[in-house]
Amino acid sequence: MTTQAPAQTFSVPDKWQWFTESRYGLFIHWGPYAQFGRGEQVLFREHMNQAEYADAASAWNPERFDPELWADTARKAGFKYACFTTRHHDGYCMWDSAYTDYSSAKQAPKRDFVREYIEAFRKAGLRVGLYYSWIDWRLPAYFDGPEKDPEGWAKAKEYLHNQVKELLTNYGQIDHFFFDGVWPRNADDLGSVELLEEMRKLQPNILINNRLGYSEQHDGYRADGGIGAGDSDTLGDFGTPEHLIVVDRKRLWESCQVTTWRLWSHVFGERWRPADYLLDMLVECAEKGGAHGGNLLLNVGPTADGQFPPEFVERAEAIGRWLDVHGEAIYGSDGGAITEFITRGRQTTRGNNLYLIIRFWDGRPTLRLADLATRVKGVTLLTTGQTLGFAQQGDELVIDGLPQEAPSRLFPVIRVECEGPPEANAWGKQRLxxxxxxxxxxxxxxxxxxxxxxxxxxx
Structure with a gap:
């Protein structure tokens, strides 16, 4: 089943236009958990010994981490921004924090990985984002909460707030901030509304996600009081559907997705999704997003010694080469699904252009597009630059001169130049x-x- 998303009515401030123009970001899940090779949540999911894990984390020293190589790979792959895990649920900090010695700066590496990442990615011309987990599996007070342990909770909450403000004070402009791991707390426990105000004072242009906890004051009452409801309906600047591509009609949004089958950090023996599957997720986000978000935040889990896995690099660079040719159909696009097109592929638009992104190339010389009401001026096979013949009678467009062999190993793209913004007839605006x-x-x-x-x- 395919649906056409209703038009979104909110406006995007100029300071966030970069987000809608980017469409494609890189998520980086990296920390001492990578040395176990079983995911970023191995401490909890395998109920490991906390002290033994801390010893291993403190001894971890990824000597092959080269942030400039990471940034160069990301740039070649067509990413426009990145988001780096500063601290995941295990509590280990990837920067020089004044509030703990459990960090890459104080333990074996003696390096501030956050600073190195930010400087390298900025130098490469990419926007920078930071991930931060509310939850810390080391802290009993986080799970006991303010009612059971008010003194311990106050101390834990102060620690969380101080670290976030530290990250937004010591590293220059931060464009994107991704909270995670609210459960079992809510926004009122966390003081996330107050923290948001402080964050915006420190970084007026920052984009902050919606994983801020549910607030009775801002979101209204829920039967569970918001416990377990990590996503707020009203707080935050962008939505973060995970492992899903779902339109958020209230704000900007980005779908965060793995390049493997399931896990986010490096995993020994994980299975990899093929490049066309990953590209299709990017195209689907662009198709559904319209002018108000619809980004893909695609993940990589670097190895324990600090390298991007070769399987990731191969797929990411293949998509990057595709974007070098077809990027106008993705970057800064205005959404798509102008007409029913699922039998062929997907659509995006940009200005007066309609892009037909062909997932299923049938080898026939003609392609019929029904229900396009706007008059067509020209048609180009964007993949090769070839001008294609066409005939338009009423709302039916027939394109001819297509080659028998698909001109791209990934998705060929046909650009249809119209006399105005592409519009469908009444039938084309509705779906099965x-x-x-x-x-x-x-x-x-x-x-x-x-x-x-x-x-x-x-x-």
Missing amino acids: WEGDPHRVAEWARAQRGTSVYRDGQER
Whole structure:
């Protein structure tokens, strides 16, 4: 089933236009958990010994970490921004924090990985984002909460707030901030509304995600009081559907997705999704996003010694080469799904151009596009630059001169230049399983009749 997202009515401030123009960001999950090779949550999921884990984390020393190589790879792959895990749920800090010695700066590496990442990615011309986990599996007070341990909770909350403000004070401009791990607390426990105000004072242009906890004051009452409800309906500048591509109609959004089958940090023996699958997620985000978000934040889990896995690099650079040719269909695009197109692929638009992104190349010389109401000026096979012939009668466009062999190992793209912003007729604006059912009745009645017999005639 495919649906056409209703138009979004909110406006995007100029300071955040970079986000909608980017469409494609790199998520980096990296920390001492990488040395176990079983995911970023191995401490909890395997119920490991906390002290033994801390010893291993403190001894971890990734000597092959080269942030400039990371940034160069990200740039070649077509990413426009990145988000780096400063501290995950295990509590280990990847920067020189004044509030703990459990960090890369104080333990074996003696390096501030956050600073090195930020400087390298800025130098490469990429926007920078930081991930920070509310939850810390080392701290009993986080789970006991303010009612059971008010003194311990106050201390834990102060630690969280101080670290966030530290990250936004010591490293220059931060464009993007990704909170995670609210459970079992809520926004009122965490004081996330107050923290947001402090964050915006420190970084007026920052984009902050919606994983801030549910607040009775801002989101209204929920039967569970917001416990376990990590995403706020109203707080935060962008939504973060995880492992899903779902439109957030209230604000900007980005889908965070793995390049492997499931886990975020480096895993020994994990299975990798193919490049066309990853590219399709990017195209789907652009198609559904419109001018108000619809980004893909695609993850990599570097190895314990600090390298991007070769499987990731191969796939990311293949997508980067595709974007070198077809990037105008993605970056700064205005959404798509102008007409029903799922039998061929996906659509995006930009200005007066409609882009037909062909997932299924059938080798036939012609392609028929129904229900396009806007007049067409020209058609180009963007993949090769070849001008294609076309004929338009009413709302039907027939494109000809297509090669038998697909001109790209990934998705070929056809650019349809229109006389104005592409628009569909009434039929094209509706989809299967939705819209006015009477239109289907009229279509069947007008073209074949009303009966169950082959010719549609009543007997």
